[in-house]
Amino acid sequence: MIWKIAKKEFLLNLMTFKFAVGAVACIVLTAVFMPILAADYQQRLGTYNRNVGDNETELRNVKVYRSITHTIYRPPAVLSAFSAGMEKQMVGNAKIELDKVPELSVTQRKGNPYLPIFAVFDESLIFKIIISILALLVAYDVISGEREQGTLKLMLSGATARHQVLLGKIMAGLVTLCVPVAITFVIGLVILISFPMVALSGSDWVRIGLMFVASIAFTLIMYQLGLLFSCLTRRSAISMVLGLFVWIIFAIVIPNASVQLATQIRPLESEEKRDGRMLSLKNDLARELGDIKVDFSSSLITSDEGDVFGGYYAKRRDIYWLHAEQKLNSLDIPVKLRYADKFWELEHSNLNSFFGQRTLANRLSRISPISIYENVIAILAGTDLTSFQDFINQVKIHRNEVVGYIRSRTDNFSSASFFAVCTEEESAEYTKLYLQKEKAGDEQAKARAEQALKEWELENPVKAVSLNLQDFPWFKYRPTLAGDLEKAIPDLVMLAIANVVLFAASFVAFLRYDVR
Amino acid sequence: MLYQIVRKEILENLMSLRFTLSLVLTVSLFAASSFVFVDDHRDQLQQYWQKTNQNLSGFREQSAQLYKLAFYDYDIYRQPKLLALCAGGFEESLPGHFTFDAFSTNLPQLAGQSNFTLPRFTNLDWVFIVSLIFSFIAFVLAYDSICGEREKGTLRLILAGSTPRATVLLGKYLGLMLTLGIPLLLGLLVSLIIVIASKVDVVSPALWIRILGIVALSFLYISIFVFLGLFISARTTRSSISMASLLLVWVVLIILIPSLGRLISDRLQRSPTPEEFGRAKAEASRRVEDDMSAGKFGERAGTQTPNPKECNPPARARYANAEADAENRVIEDHHNKMITQAVVGRNLTCISPAVIYQRTSEAIAGVGINHCVNIYQQIKQYQVQLKEYIRDRDREDPDSLHLLFDDENSVAEWNAISKRPVSFDSVPKFQEQDLALGQSLKLAIWDIGLLALFNLVFFTASFVSFLRYDVR
Numbered sequence: 001m002i003w004k005i006a007k008k009e010f011l012l013n014l015m016t017f018k019f020a021v022g023a024v025a026c027i028v029l030t031a032v033f034m035p036i037l038a039a040d041y042q043q044r045l046g047t048y049n050r051n052v053g054d055n056e057t058e059l060r061n062v063k064v065y066r067s068i069t070h071t072i073y074r075p076p077a078v079l080s081a082f083s084a085g086m087e088k089q090m091v092g093n094a095k096i097e098l099d100k101v102p103e104l105s106v107t108q109r110k111g112n113p114y115l116p117i118f119a120v121f122d123e124s125l126i127f128k129i130i131i132s133i134l135a136l137l138v139a140y141d142v143i144s145g146e147r148e149q150g151t152l153k154l155m156l157s158g159a160t161a162r163h164q165v166l167l168g169k170i171m172a173g174l175v176t177l178c179v180p181v182a183i184t185f186v187i188g189l190v191i192l193i194s195f196p197m198v199a200l201s202g203s204d205w206v207r208i209g210l211m212f213v214a215s216i217a218f219t220l221i222m223y224q225l226g227l228l229f230s231c232l233t234r235r236s237a238i239s240m241v242l243g244l245f246v247w248i249i250f251a252i253v254i255p256n257a258s259v260q261l262a263t264q265i266r267p268l269e270s271e272e273k274r275d276g277r278m279l280s281l282k283n284d285l286a287r288e289l290g291d292i293k294v295d296f297s298s299s300l301i302t303s304d305e306g307d308v309f310g311g312y313y314a315k316r317r318d319i320y321w322l323h324a325e326q327k328l329n330s331l332d333i334p335v336k337l338r339y340a341d342k343f344w345e346l347e348h349s350n351l352n353s354f355f356g357q358r359t360l361a362n363r364l365s366r367i368s369p370i371s372i373y374e375n376v377i378a379i380l381a382g383t384d385l386t387s388f389q390d391f392i393n394q395v396k397i398h399r400n401e402v403v404g405y406i407r408s409r410t411d412n413f414s415s416a417s418f419f420a421v422c423t424e425e426e427s428a429e430y431t432k433l434y435l436q437k438e439k440a441g442d443e444q445a446k447a448r449a450e451q452a453l454k455e456w457e458l459e460n461p462v463k464a465v466s467l468n469l470q471d472f473p474w475f476k477y478r479p480t481l482a483g484d485l486e487k488a489i490p491d492l493v494m495l496a497i498a499n500v501v502l503f504a505a506s507f508v509a510f511l512r513y514d515v516r
Numbered sequence: 517m518l519y520q521i522v523r524k525e526i527l528e529n530l531m532s533l534r535f536t537l538s539l540v541l542t543v544s545l546f547a548a549s550s551f552v553f554v555d556d557h558r559d560q561l562q563q564y565w566q567k568t569n570q571n572l573s574g575f576r577e578q579s580a581q582l583y584k585l586a587f588y589d590y591d592i593y594r595q596p597k598l599l600a601l602c603a604g605g606f607e608e609s610l611p612g613h614f615t616f617d618a619f620s621t622n623l624p625q626l627a628g629q630s631n632f633t634l635p636r637f638t639n640l641d642w643v644f645i646v647s648l649i650f651s652f653i654a655f656v657l658a659y660d661s662i663c664g665e666r667e668k669g670t671l672r673l674i675l676a677g678s679t680p681r682a683t684v685l686l687g688k689y690l691g692l693m694l695t696l697g698i699p700l701l702l703g704l705l706v707s708l709i710i711v712i713a714s715k716v717d718v719v720s721p722a723l724w725i726r727i728l729g730i731v732a733l734s735f736l737y738i739s740i741f742v743f744l745g746l747f748i749s750a751r752t753t754r755s756s757i758s759m760a761s762l763l764l765v766w767v768v769l770i771i772l773i774p775s776l777g778r779l780i781s782d783r784l785q786r787s788p789t790p791e792e793f794g795r796a797k798a799e800a801s802r803r804v805e806d807d808m809s810a811g812k813f814g815e816r817a818g819t820q821t822p823n824p825k826e827c828n829p830p831a832r833a834r835y836a837n838a839e840a841d842a843e844n845r846v847i848e849d850h851h852n853k854m855i856t857q858a859v860v861g862r863n864l865t866c867i868s869p870a871v872i873y874q875r876t877s878e879a880i881a882g883v884g885i886n887h888c889v890n891i892y893q894q895i896k897q898y899q900v901q902l903k904e905y906i907r908d909r910d911r912e913d914p915d916s917l918h919l920l921f922d923d924e925n926s927v928a929e930w931n932a933i934s935k936r937p938v939s940f941d942s943v944p945k946f947q948e949q950d951l952a953l954g955q956s957l958k959l960a961i962w963d964i965g966l967l968a969l970f971n972l973v974f975f976t977a978s979f980v981s982f983l984r985y986d987v988r
Contacts, residue, residue, distance in 0.1 A: 018760035025764055029772070036779055043782075047789060054791075088778060089632065091790070112787045113626060114858035114885055116609030118778035129771050133763050141756075237660075240759065241534045244656055245541065252648050253545065259634050260552050268631065271563075358633040385633050 001160050005168025006175065013138055013176040022134030023180040029126050030184050034191040037081035037122065042197045044076040051093070058308040061466050065406045066329075066419045067311035071095045072102075072398065072475050074391045077382040078200060079207060081192055083374070084122040085383025088115070092388060094395045096402055099336040101344035104351055104392045123188055124377045127181070127215050128370050129251065132222040135177055136243040139226025141236035142169050143510060148236060152515045166227075166510050170503070173223040174216075181215050203481040207380045210488065214380070217495040218373040222247075224502035225369075231509035250368035258371070262361035266353075274350050281346060285339045292335070294328040296321065300434065305464065314420035315462045318431040322416055322424065330414035337403065358385060366491075369498055376491040382479050386487055394477060401473040421464050429456065517679050518687050525691025529657060530698075538653040539699045542645060546703030549640035550710040553601050558716050560596035567593050572945065579940040582913075583933035586618035586906050587924045593627055594891060595948050598717040601707065602730045603877035604639025605884025612888070616895055618902045619840045619922040623851060624888060642707070643877045646700070646734045647870040651741045651770055654696055655762040658745025660755035661688050662982065667755060671987045685746065685982045692742045693735070700738070704731060722953065729880045736967050737873040743974035750981035773868035781861030787853040796850070800842040808835050824917070824930040833921035833932065840922040851892065858885055869970050876963040882951050886959065891948060898946045905944055910934045 013019055051073045059070045074092030077085075091111050094102035146152040155165060189208065192198055200208075225246065229239040299321030307313045317325065365371035378384035410418040422430075433453040440446035529535050571591045578584040594612035612627035626632075665671035674684055708727075712719060719727075745762060752758040788796065808817050814831030821827050865871045878884035903920060910916055913934035920933055927933050951959075 017757045021760050021764050025767075033776075033779070036783060040779060040782055043786075051791060086633075086635075111790060112854040112857055113611040113624065114854050114888070115778060115781075115861075117606050117858060117885055118781070118861055119775040121772070121775040121779050125771070125775060129767050130764075133767065137760055137763070237755075238533055241537065241656060244652075244763075245534075245537045248649065248652050249541070253541075255635075256640055256644070257548070260549075260640055263631070263634075264552060264555065354631045354633045357631050361634060 002164050002168045002171065005155075005160075005165060006171040009142070009169055009172030010175050013172065014179075016138075018134065018137045019176065022130060022137070023183070025130055026126055026134075026180045026184045027187060029130070030123065030187045031191070033121065034081065034123065034188045035195075038192050038195045038198060041076055041078065041081055042195055045197055048073050048075050060469065061308050062469075063305075063307050063421055063464055063466060064311075064313040064419050065410050065417060065467065066098075067307040067309055067313065068402060068406060069095060069097050069309045069311060072395050072477075074388070075477055077387070077479075078192075078198060078204060079211075079381035080122070080383050082123040082188070082208075082211060083377040083381040083383055084120040085378035085381060086385050086388060087383045088120055090388050092391060094392060096395075096399050097340075098333060098403060098406075099340050101340050102392055102395045102399060103344060103347045104389055123184075124374060126184060127218065127377075128374060131177065131180060131184075131215075131219055132251065132370060133247060134180065135173070135219050135222035136226040136247055137240075138176060139173055139223045140230055140240040140243050142173070142227055143230040143513065144233050144236040144239050145230070147234065147513075147515055156515055162511055162513075163507065166507060169227065170220075170224065173227070174220055177219045177223060178216060181212070181219055185212055185215070206481060207382070207484070210485070210492075211377055211380050214373060214376045214488075214492060214495060217492070217499060218369060221369045221495065221498050221502060224499060224506060228502055228506040228509060231506045231513055234514070250370045254368040255365050255371050255374075258364035258367075259361045261364055262357045266357050266360055268353055268357070269350070274346075277346055278343075281339070281342055285335070288335050288339075289332055292328065292331045294324050294331070296324045299324055300431070305462075313464075314422065315464070316422055316430060317420055317427050318434060319424065319427040320431070322420065322422070322427045325419060326414050326416055329418055330412055333413040355385075366494065369495065372491050372494050372498075376488050376495070379484055379488045379491070382484060384487075387479065387484070390480070390483065391477060395475070398473065398475045405471075405473055421462060426460055429460075518683050518690075521674075521679075521684060521687025522690045522694065525661075525688055526694055529691065529695040534653075534656050535695065538649075538656070539702070542649055542653070542699040543703045543706055545640065545645050545649065546642075546707045547710065549642075549645065550601065550707040552640065554711055554714040554716050557596060557598065557600070558714075561717065564593055564596055567591065575943075575945070576940050579943055580937050581935045582906060582909055582938050583927050583935060585902065585938070585943060586920060586933065587927075588617060590614075590616050590895075590946060592616075592891065592895065592946060592948070594887065597881065597883050597887075598711075598719065598723060599726060599730075599881035600639065600641065600883055601711055602641060602727060603643045603874070603881040603883055604641040605878040605881070605887065606639070607883055607887070608639070610885060610888055614891060614895055616899065618899055618906065618920075619837075620844050621847065621892070621895055621899070623847060624892060642704070642730065642734070643874055645703070646737060647873050648770060650696065650700060650734070650738050651870065652766060653699070654692070654738055654741035655745050655766055657695060658692055658742055659749055659759045659762050661692065661746060662749040662985065663752050663758050664749070664755045666753065666985075666987055675987055681983055681985075682979070685979060689742060689746060692745075693739060696738055696742070697735070700734060725953065726880050726882075726956070730877050733873065733876055733880065733964070733967070736964070736971065737869060740869050740967065740970045740974060743971060743978050747974050747978035747981055750978055750985050753986075769868045770870045773865050774871050774874075777861035777865040777871075780864050781857045784864070785853075785857045785860040787857040788850060793846075793850050797843060797846050800846045801839055804835070804839045804842045807838065813838065820923070820926050822929045824932075829917055829919055829926075829930055829932060832923070832926060833919040836921040836923045836926075855885070855889055866966070869967060872963045872966050872970075876960045876967070879956050879959040879963070882956055886951075890951060894949060895946065898944070901944050905942075906933065909936075909938055912936075 051071070055070050055073070059068065062068055072094050076092075077087060080087045096102070141148075143152065146155070156162065185208075193200060226239070226243050229242045229246075230236065233239040233242065300318040301316060302314065302318075302321055303316045304312045305315045314322075314325070362371075362375060366375075375384070379386070406418070407413065409415075416422070416424055416427075430453075433449065433456055437446060437449035437453055440449050575585075575588050575590070578588045592614040594607065594614075596607075600607060608630055609626075611624035613625045615622045615625070660667075662671065665674070675681065711717075744765065748761050748765070749755075749758045752761065807813065811817075813834040814828055816828040817831035817835040819827040820832060862871060862875060866875075875884075879886060907918075907920060910918055910920070910933050913936055915931060916934040917930060917932040919927070919930075921927065928935075
């Protein structure tokens with residue numbers, strides 16, 4: 001019997017105007033905008049590839065270990081077409097530096113700052129808005145409409161149990177709404193993979209599968225919500241008005257109000273306080289660096305040359321200067337490294353207050369199933385905030401590896417190769433010849449010494465060779481599927497619970513429904 | 517007769533569930549948004565004045581030596597506006613911190629502590645409530661105004677008498693507008709009472725005119741949706757179909773089209789990435805350096821020694837100024853491109869009345885992206901003014917070389933600009949100027965015209981449709 005009811009209901013639904021309009025709107029929108037979204041992804045991927053390529057070529061030309069200050073870029077998420085999330089807000093790159101630990105806050109505030117006037121468009125918007133309204137429209141008159149037509153009496157006068165009717169209606173709604181959801185997903189995916197630069201991996205397909213499940217669960221929630229109102233009211237016009245008002249509260253009011261509320265409940269620490277602490281830490285660092293006294297007084301000559309990433313390397317040094325600089329580096333780089341961690345702690349605690357607001361806003365907005373759904377899709381697409389955090393954490397690990405690498409290569413930053421391309425022997429020889437020239441008694445001796453120095457310089461040209469980066473710890477960003485799934489589970493469970501609760505509520509309401 | 521129809525419409529609407537729900541929803545939103553606004557605005561004003569005074573006292577210290585005025589790093593923050601209550605213009609997410617000295621302006625930055633982890637920060641301002649909620653409510657109230665009466669059979673009865681169709685349509689329109697006016701005016705009143713009672717800021721007469729302008733604009737905007745609702749209602753025979761169509765129209769006009777701005781502008785008018793900008797800057801300064809090597813600025817333009825006799829100060833000044841100019845050009849070009857991207861995105865989404873309404877209210881309230889651009893331009897003007905002042909005062913000092921250029925060390929060492937103290941009162945100071953009402957209106961006039969055009973189009977459409985409507 002359930003099956004029959006479901007079939008009848010499904011066929012009826014398929015022929016309605018609202019279904020036709022909703023389904024066509026979804027299909028047209030996906031067909032028109034998915035290519036734009038995919039092209040946009042391609043463009044971002046192109047920029048990313050170019051940046052990474054430029055960066056690597058430059059890194060391969062690095063002459064001294066000190067200049068290893070490359071930038072790590074976050075690859076754009078291929079599924080960002082489904083949910084843009086924070087992808088457009090955050091730039092997603094971080095510079096590797098000895099005296100700074102990368103933190104998420106360094107990855108923003110770049111790019112065009114005038115673009116926040118726009119909301120973002122992605123595939124999930126179609127589900128969030130159009131399919132959710134469609135679900136409400138399909139559901140609002142299932143019970144109250146049948147009562148108005150008088151068919152509900154007829155149906156229940158037979159042996160059919162009320163729960164069978166309700167289950168049949170829910171099944172019909174589910175199947176009906178599955179049609180546009182499935183078509184939208186298929187069209188979207190076909191367009192997406194038809195782009196040459198888009199490559200979906202196995203884990204991406206798992207993500208897409210889960211997105212589909214979440215979309216169905218979400219649509220069912222909206223359908224059951226409509227059903228509940230239909231079971232609670234006697235006139236379908238009223239159930240529709242109720243449904244629409246609840247929808248606008250869920251879709252528009254709650255997501256925006258929760259952000260406002262969160263910023264009110266948990267205000268950020270004042271900027272002065274934070275800047276003050278930052279400043280005192282900076283002063284501490286300056287003092288400690290000032291305490292390091294290295295004697296440069298006997299040093300004679302220096303000559304530098306520009307290196308990659310805007311750095312420079314020492315081309316020629318006399319031995320005194322070389323030793324003094326070696327000593328200076330071995331003393332002050334460890335201090336800088338230590339302070340980098342301290343700065344990071346400070347920045348991190350500041351960032352945590354941001355996250356606190358964000359988490360609170362997310363929690364508050366979870367009253368609305370639309371927000372829950374939005375959140376799940378962003379997590380699954382790998383574009384939510386935590387995926388950026390994850391990226392930064394990986395960059396942090398990479399930075400530590402790079403620091404360790406440089407440390408091991410330069411004997412705790414004390415070797416000359418940290419900043420110079422000349423070796424100690426060369427410098428010693430150079431110094432000797434130079435001093436001979438300087439201390440020469442008469443003109444003849446001076447000319448001879450100068451000649452010797454010139455000859456030596458010709459024999460020993462500056463060996464500006466690039467470093468051998470064979471065992472360099474190259475960075476590879478690995479978005480973790482398991483981690484993302486773990487984060488998505490609470491929201492998925494909430495979607496399921498909401499379904500069960502709504503079902504129970506509409507079940508009770510329908511059992512008590514006056515069919516006359 | 518018209519009066520009777522209007523009266524009946526209003527009374528019927530007032531008793532409906534949808535009206536009660538709308539009233540509760542909108543008035544509570546207005547109240548909540550005003551409370552939030554008052555809190556925020558108080559903090560923002562306090563911070564703004566604190567920072568501005570800090571900046572000014574720093575500037576005052578520089579007046580001990582004339583040349584230092586030119587090298588002072590000015591910090592300007594965007595002034596928080598009371599009218600952000602009406603239209604916030606997403607200012608919290610837009611750059612509001614400008615740093616500059618007499619020679620160059622940096623790209624504007626985000627001001628202070630804005631939480632970038634939050635989703636795009638929407639202010640719950642009047643414009644938000646009107647453009648999203650009221651347009652929705654207009655549809656919910658209007659969807660069955662014609663086809664609903666047909667379904668009930670009352671439409672024939674009305675038209676069976678001597679009442680012309682035009683009167684019926686006008687009566688329905690006025691009835692709906694007046695019904696919608698109740699929650700709107702009540703909400704605005706509540707909002708204004710909260711803000712005025714909190715004494716957070718003074719509402720000057722000029723502001724009242726702007727507020728009235730925004731209220732009038734809101735009615736113009738809502739009217740579009742009432743006409744559109746009447747139009748669709750007069751095109752359909754069943755109210756459920758009318759509702760479904762109107763919802764689709766609403767989603768497309770209010771949600772989809774405005775959110776396409778970013779996508780479209782990224783595709784059509786993408787501004788250079790930070791990397792490209794960095795390259796352009798490096799390229800520009802390299803070109804000036806080449807010119808310098810070629811001797812374009814005179815001999816020894818690149819040399820800087822503490823003793824001006826050993827180098828060529830006029831050449832050095834020309835070189836430094838050329839370099840600063842080149843960099844400024846790149847920065848300004850980049851800034852213009854970023855603005856263009858935003859503006860292009862917005863212009864192309866102007867098919868949606870919501871975007872037009874947002875833009876117009878921003879213009880009248882003097883907030884939003886135009887506000888930022890305006891400050892940037894004012895800074896440029898101020899730089900000229902400041903340099904002019906320094907040059908003027910410098911002429912009075914016979915010891916100085918009278919060379920103003922962007923290299924603080926050399927200027928100080930060579931005494932290129934006078935080191936005499938000046939009275940701080942005579943120094944021009946930067947003060948953000950609001951756009952005059954006339955200029956704001958000039959910005960808004962096209963958009964107001966567009967909104968009126970929308971009204972006209974949908975009025976004609978609904979009128980024609982209703983004239984041809986089969987009432988059976």
